[in-house]
Amino acid sequence: MNVITVENLSFRYRRAAEYSLRDVSFEARKGELLGVIGPSGSGKSTLCLTLNGIIPRSIKGEFSGDVVIRDPRTGEEYNTRETPVSRLSTVIGLVLQNPESQLFNMTVEEEIAFGLENLGLERNEILRRLRWVLEVTGLRGLEREFPPNLSGGQQQRLAIASVLAMEPAVLVLDEPTSQLDPVGRREVLGLISLLRKEHGMTVILVEHHTDYILRFADRVLVMDGGHVIMEGTPRELAEEVETLKKLGIKLPPSLEISHELRKRGVIKAPALTEEELLSWTGHP
Numbered sequence: 001m002n003v004i005t006v007e008n009l010s011f012r013y014r015r016a017a018e019y020s021l022r023d024v025s026f027e028a029r030k031g032e033l034l035g036v037i038g039p040s041g042s043g044k045s046t047l048c049l050t051l052n053g054i055i056p057r058s059i060k061g062e063f064s065g066d067v068v069i070r071d072p073r074t075g076e077e078y079n080t081r082e083t084p085v086s087r088l089s090t091v092i093g094l095v096l097q098n099p100e101s102q103l104f105n106m107t108v109e110e111e112i113a114f115g116l117e118n119l120g121l122e123r124n125e126i127l128r129r130l131r132w133v134l135e136v137t138g139l140r141g142l143e144r145e146f147p148p149n150l151s152g153g154q155q156q157r158l159a160i161a162s163v164l165a166m167e168p169a170v171l172v173l174d175e176p177t178s179q180l181d182p183v184g185r186r187e188v189l190g191l192i193s194l195l196r197k198e199h200g201m202t203v204i205l206v207e208h209h210t211d212y213i214l215r216f217a218d219r220v221l222v223m224d225g226g227h228v229i230m231e232g233t234p235r236e237l238a239e240e241v242e243t244l245k246k247l248g249i250k251l252p253p254s255l256e257i258s259h260e261l262r263k264r265g266v267i268k269a270p271a272l273t274e275e276e277l278l279s280w281t282g283h284p
């Protein structure tokens, strides 16, 4: 079942000379991890903003094509042109690139409850959701902390927690680890894996570091100049090392090394992970 259907989507920001998205079409299926990679300025963040309706509902411009979100729990479909962002946020949640820009309350607890109070939920339901997201994001015990005092990884998990509190079926994350140290990065990627495995969430992940995407994504979109120039499984993408490198996309060492080894006839296929590379070169 498709949860996201994007058809012939083009968008130009008001007063911008160029289109930021050009004739983009793709689908995301229920439970899938769809990776999005591409050089800076290729339209990844703009695409994220179209998925939860901020474009074209709040940020206006020249918009054509369709973005249709289907709630896998009810089967109901929402065209983002016609659906208020507040309604969409209960089906598809967006975590922005910079966690601080999403945090503005005095405590962790208030930050998470904020959106829920706006939904008009009852006190008991708010408390139930609060307990659940604190648990799943590993923030229990930090309820009363001042968000700016948290570590980078904790802040990003808090940003994810306040989006999860809306109980969306789809989570869109725009470079969630770009500002984090390796520890924070591991925390956030671990959380994403958990949400998929244990909660069956559909995840759209824009990531600069391609190692996680190549290891865990079901499919990957490659963007350049507002176009989706490639779409495939990590295995299929691994056949396009030269193209990806030309775009300036940083690939995991295992893929680069195996690509070179294959050119020299040492191994037959590119390796997506270190484990694969080691097993194929006879060093388990």
Ligand SMILES: Nc1ncnc2c1ncn2[C@@H]1O[C@H](COP(=O)(O)OP(=O)(O)O)[C@@H](O)[C@H]1O
Pocket (backbone or CB within 6 Å): 013, 014, 016, 019, 020, 038, 039, 040, 041, 042, 043, 044, 045, 046, 047
């Ligand atoms: N608010 C905006 N107004 C005008 N142009 C924008 C705006 N945001 C992004 N752009 C332009 O749209 C293009 C795509 O940007 P963006 O979606 O942020 O790419 P990415 O996330 O891949 O780096 C870039 O050329 C950028 O300058």
Ligand SMILES: [Mg+2]
Pocket (backbone or CB within 6 Å): 044, 045, 046, 097, 174
């Ligand atoms: Mg971006």
